[in-house]
Ligand SMILES: Nc1ncnc2c1ncn2[C@@H]1O[C@H](COP(=O)(O)OP(=O)(O)OP(=O)(O)O)[C@@H](O)[C@H]1O
């Protein structure tokens with residue numbers, strides 16, 4: 001009995017450094033955010049506030065910049081997560097089925113992942129940005145096919161959104177392809193042999209064997225994809241610069257950042273409220289995802 | 300359905316960048332499997348058993364040679380049209396499907412006029428499930444079954460389309476010793492009940508000997524011998540087959556035939572007047588030794604191990620090729636373990652001689 005207690009104590013002792021670290025860098029800030037978000041009329045200079053309440057949330061939810069950021073974020077999530085996952089699955093299947101130069105292709109598809117976001121952003125600038133000298137590569141193409149040039153960086157909302165989604169998909173695909181190709185490689189060859197003996201058609205093999213076998217990985221990618229897309233920020237900066245509100249391309253995380261450090265910064269209470277709203281959204285979506293994936297696993 | 304292999308050869312291109320030499324996994328196989336028999340395809344690891352099976356199933360195309368099912372040449376027929384069932388070493392049951400769905404999976408692939416109604420499928424599934432005795436587990440997932448039960452589900456899935464030929468690749472190697480014994484009897488029972496021609500791959504000679512009607516012994520892609528288990532055991536075609544079959548293994552010696560007698564070391568052990576003088580390999584089955592004070596074969600006694608009904612006598616001799624000699628004798632003849640020396644006479648039918656060059660068996 002005593003021995004057991006001692007053992008438990010020892011266990012906690014070993015955990016102590018990690019717990020302290022987590023407490024200091026995770027729990028404390030989280031608690032702090034909660035407190036900040038409830039402090040009404042917080043003044044950064046005097047470090048004083050009027051009282052506690054939900055005013056910060058009300059403010060944020062009525063702020064047109066926040067609503068714009070919310071809309072942008074949702075559009076990015078809804079467009080990029082399914083498309084990037086679907087495309088990655090398609091490419092992984094093709095990559096898995098080719099034999100010669102497999103490694104070479106896998107490397108090519110993985111390169112964007114190890115390339116710096118801002119460098120990729122620059123490439124996108126060349127592709128899409130209108131300057132005094134050039135309309136950008138894509139516009140040249142559009143014109144070659146008889147269309148009229150579109151300003152993708154400073155032009156209409158849909159054009160900017162298109163570039164944004166294109167870019168996001170481009171950036172997240174390599175990781176998904178990597179995960180999915182290894183998931184596919186992990187499916188035992190014997191399943192396919194058994195399916196061949198039984199004369200199973202290609203589509204049925206995919207639908208009845210491959211897909212269920214790699215579905216845990218697909219769900220993993222969808223969940224992390226949702227979380228990642230909800231937290232989008234740096235990609236937007238890479239293309240549209242730091243003044244995202246002016247470009248109308250801000251995201252929730254961008255809004256939080258602006259509230260803290262931007263030109264209009266110095267509002268930690270609003271920032272905290274916005275980040276808690278984001279947390280609530282991500283939490284809800286993840287729970288829904290997990291429920292669906294659990295249900296699927298059981299079915 | 301009779302299965303005939305004619306000059307069947309499979310070569311794999313070399314993976315090694317330095318040497319261009321191809322790997323000949325199966326070398327010029329030529330034999331006939333009579334209809335309705337259970338065949339044990341036996342050989343050490345890497346000898347080409349799986350490759351042979353894969354060619355019969357159609358998963359692998361032969362480099363040359365033909366395969367016939369009955370009179371029909373199926374060499375170029377796709378696997379699904381050959382009428383075979385295949386059971387994999389790891390069963391390859393789909394983990395996300397229930398036992399029932401696994402079993403009917405092959406039926407669901409049928410199209411056009413062969414298409415079956417759901418009721419028909421369920422009926423057939425229940426029939427094979429009863430045959431392999433898993434009808435109580437139809438709604439379970441494979442992970443909720445024991446190894447032996449999974450094995451039977453795999454067999455049921457292979458049998459549901461009533462194949463002409465059933466192929467099993469090391470079906471028992473993932474089971475523990477006890478379950479192996481049980482399951483191999485089960486396979487024999489199912490085979491006898493269905494009468495399907497069955498080819499069974501194993502590297503365990505005891506397994507092959509115990510349930511096969513015929514065993515095919517192979518080594519390095521080459522056919523060594525084909526025959527009834529007992530006759531392959533009693534009349535091994537060469538030194539390899541003699542060493543490969545039997546537990547405990549055959550005892551091996553270097554010997555010499557001189558003036559019509561077989562000598563092992565200095566001991567003149569048997570008459571061998573049908574052979575001219577030459578050096579030979581000698582194989583003596585453990586049961587070929589008889590304790591006999593006046594016996595010609597004099598060994599140094601090392602240990603006496605009692606194993607219930609039988610006694611195992613471990614000894615050494617100057618001519619032996621292995622590290623000790625193991626002989627099995629009836630317990631009532633058990634020698635005194637404190638003796639230094641022990642003499643045996645040999646049963647001629649349990650002694651085999653092999654040419655030193657070709658390793659073929661010599662009749663003496
Ligand atoms: N796809 C392949 N490419 C190249 N060589 C191969 C291939 N498949 C098998 N081989 C070679 O062919 C030989 C026979 O292999 P096979 O798998 O038929 O052996 P096996 O008798 O089934 O062995 P085990 O008892 O270990 O399963 C081996 O030397 C193996 O290395």
Ligand SMILES: [Mg+2]
Pocket residue numbers: 348349350468
């Ligand atoms: Mg094998």
